[in-house]
Amino acid sequence: MRVLVAGATGVIGRQLVPVLISAGHEVVAVSRGRSQAPDQVGVTAVVADILDRGAITRVVREQAPDAIVHIATAIPAEINPKKLAADFEATNRLRTEGTRNLIEAASEAGVGRVVTEGLAYAYDPSSSTPAAEGAPLWQAPPKQFAPVLEALQELERLTAQANGLVLRFGHLYGPGSIYASDGSFVNQVRAGKVPLVGGGTSTFSFTHSYDAATAILAAVQSHGTGSLNIVDDEPAQMSVWLPVLADILGARKPKGAPAMMAKLAVGDWGVAFMTKLRGADNSNAKRSLDWQPKYTSWRTGFVSELQNGKNG
Incomplete structure (x- = not known):
């Protein structure tokens, strides 16, 4: 299959x-910069911006893929929760626009499979x-998260129209993420700057990036539609996983902080992020994709990434 x-x-x-x-597939790797393009056997590197409808339509027509995977984002290495809407504007x-362009190009070229990231x-x-x-998705989200949620809903709507599959990933960790050994969140935990807000x-x-990749492989090879949660087997409150992470890093145990006081520093979304988020169930993905995460728990995943220095 050409993906x-x-x-x-x-x-x-x-x-x-x-x-x-x-797994034996050919890959057309689309990126916005030539210096970033993968250089390996079996990969055709193409420089294109999916926000440029004409450019991406030509790429899809010329490369003639059997499947399209849309996991393009532009999330900053360090996010300011008080300015989340601005930080996620490009993403x-x-x-929205990028998904629409890809799906319209896929339709024109007769591409039979579309998988997107939620x-x-x-x-x-x-x-x-x-x-x-x-x-249901968040009914009355914090103001800074509202445009992010609206974009996700549009992505899912467009994917559904194309009879595609949305893979809803959890909090991504692994190389290059904010939870990597050099990631912004890990650096803040090392410095003792991440308190337990409101308990x-x-x-x-959580989702390790390697497990996200194997789920995409399974999704590309399947015919399922709709959406699936791609997460590990152990949802955990921040009061549980943050002290474990600090211990792995050799950092101080996180201190508590009242939500009202934290709101001044991180805003409504920052407080909601630490006090309101709901975990996800991966049962449907396991059953319908015949998929199992390598890192069944963030506990082993964090140790692998941060203590043993392994990358999946």
């Missing part, structure tokens, strides 16, 4: 390209149980 990957140089893309090649365009932590926090895919009651479902 076009938009976002081939990102956190997931760098894991995905070799996974696809190892929101990639998820989020598994955008569920409405009205319940504390891990969310299955049918659970740390947010529930996180």
Whole structure:
């Protein structure tokens, strides 16, 4: 199978390209800069911006892929939660305009399979149980998260129109992520700058970038539609996983901080991120994709990445 990957140089893309090649597929790796393009056997590197409809239409027509994977984002290495909407503005365009351009190009070229990237932590926090895919997304999100959610909903709508599959990833960790050994979040934890706000009651479902890649491989080779949660087996409150992460890093134990005080520093979204998020259930993905995460728990994944220095 010939697979076009938009976002081939990102956190997931760098894991995905070799996974696809190892499975016997050809890869058309689309990136915005030539210096970033993968250079390996079985990969055709193409420089194109998916926001340029004419350019990406020509690429899809000329490369004639059997499947398109859209995992392109433009998320800053360090995010300011008080300015989340601005930090995600470019990514929101990639998820709306970029998705539309790719899907229209796929339709014109007769591409039979489309797989896109969603989020598994955008569920409405009205319940504390891990969310299955049918659970509603956030009904009244914090102001800074609202445009991010709107872009995700548009991406899912467009993917559904194309009979494609949205893979909703959890909090991504692994090489190149904010949870990598040189990532911005890990550096803040090392410096003792991440408190447990409001008791740390947010529930996180994590996804290692390698597991995201193997799920995409399974999705490309399947015929499923709709959406699937691609997360590990152990949703955990921040009050549980943050002290473990600090211990792995040899950092001080996180201190508590009142939500009202934290709001001054990180805003409504920052507080919601630490106190309201809902975990996700991966049962449907395991069953329908015959997929299992290599890192079944963030516990072993964090140790592998941060203590043993392994990359999946």
